[in-house]
Amino acid sequence: MEELINVNKVRHAFSGAVKNYDKHAELQREVGRRLLAHLEFTKINPENILDIGCGTGFFTRLLAGKYKKAHIHATDISESMVCHTKAQHPKRLPWQRKYHHSVGDAIALPFKDASFDLVTSNLTIQWVPEAQAMMKEMRRVLKPGGLMLFSTFGRRTLVELKQTLAHVSPEHTSSVLPFADVMSLGNSLGECAVEGLVTDADLFTLTYPNALSLMQELKGLGASSKAIKGRSGGLYGRALLRHIEAYYTEHFQHDNGKVYATFEALYAQAWHKDYSYKDKKNVIPIVCS
Numbered sequence: 001m002e003e004l005i006n007v008n009k010v011r012h013a014f015s016g017a018v019k020n021y022d023k024h025a026e027l028q029r030e031v032g033r034r035l036l037a038h039l040e041f042t043k044i045n046p047e048n049i050l051d052i053g054c055g056t057g058f059f060t061r062l063l064a065g066k067y068k069k070a071h072i073h074a075t076d077i078s079e080s081m082v083c084h085t086k087a088q089h090p091k092r093l094p095w096q097r098k099y100h101h102s103v104g105d106a107i108a109l110p111f112k113d114a115s116f117d118l119v120t121s122n123l124t125i126q127w128v129p130e131a132q133a134m135m136k137e138m139r140r141v142l143k144p145g146g147l148m149l150f151s152t153f154g155r156r157t158l159v160e161l162k163q164t165l166a167h168v169s170p171e172h173t174s175s176v177l178p179f180a181d182v183m184s185l186g187n188s189l190g191e192c193a194v195e196g197l198v199t200d201a202d203l204f205t206l207t208y209p210n211a212l213s214l215m216q217e218l219k220g221l222g223a224s225s226k227a228i229k230g231r232s233g234g235l236y237g238r239a240l241l242r243h244i245e246a247y248y249t250e251h252f253q254h255d256n257g258k259v260y261a262t263f264e265a266l267y268a269q270a271w272h273k274d275y276s277y278k279d280k281k282n283v284i285p286i287v288c289s
């Protein structure tokens with residue numbers, strides 16, 4: 001799964017999506033709100049927070065609203081996304097907390113070890129070629145006793161589109177990301193010297209006027225199939241689009257004439273365990289769900 005993603009093309013696709021991203025991102029915002037809700041019952045008062053893959057900054061602003069005194073660091077692999085987020089943040093008055101912005105790759109973060117009390121990421125890890133490398137980076141920059149919290153899409157996401165492509169054009173099925181399942185996500189995180197690991201999932205069913213509008217929305221979000229290695233531009237020719245539309249409509253249409261698509265959001269949180277994760281024999285992951 002993991003070598004499928006081309007990081008340069010991911011950067012390019014998201015940079016190209018900056019202007020229209022917010023128009024299409026209601027689901028991303030809802031997942032962000034639910035991710036934030038996971039902090040409601042958590043005893044934490046972070047001074048320094050890092051949000052990885054900040055995009056246009058929606059989740060970063062939720063964090064800023066919740067932790068009013070914390071210094072907030074937003075990072076993204078796309079410079080355009082970082083600039084957009086920065087432009088939304090108020091100019092700092094001397095007595096106010098600081099916002100920081102940086103361009104950085106989630107698997108090689110430009111921060112020292114043990115820098116943050118809370119490290120978050122909303123719907124970014126599915127775009128990182130090696131998910132576990134990102135989890136280890138989140139763990140590296142966490143202070144001992146700190147918390148990491150992230151969301152991603154699960155394997156039931158876009159099952160209808162995958163089935164449609166498998167039927168009308170099997171060679172295009174790899175143009176939908178192979179999303180993680182909750183068990184392997186928990187296992188990967190459990191190997192990163194963390195404790196108190198908790199995973200959770202939500203299913204969403206969204207409706208669209210037709211299959212084409214679903215695909216246009218995915219493109220508007222920067223979820224370009226070009227970012228998946230082996231896929232090229234101009235992927236769906238007109239004839240193929242007609243076949244996709246026909247199959248999708250026949251199999252995945254509500255009575256009201258609209259088509260539907262499933263999205264599964266996975267959430268994970270874990271606390272920094274205070275010893276080197278090289279010392280693997282001492283790592284006892286606790287998987288709660």
Ligand SMILES: C[S@@+](CC[C@H](N)C(=O)[O-])C[C@H]1O[C@@H](n2cnc3c(N)ncnc32)[C@H](O)[C@@H]1O
Binds near residue numbers: 052054105106
């Ligand atoms: C689906 S958007 C989510 C944006 C934001 N977190 C939100 O909740 O709306 C994914 C973001 O991850 C960024 N991204 C993708 N790969 C990345 C990587 N390797 N390192 C850092 N950011 C990355 C993209 O540029 C994009 O802004």
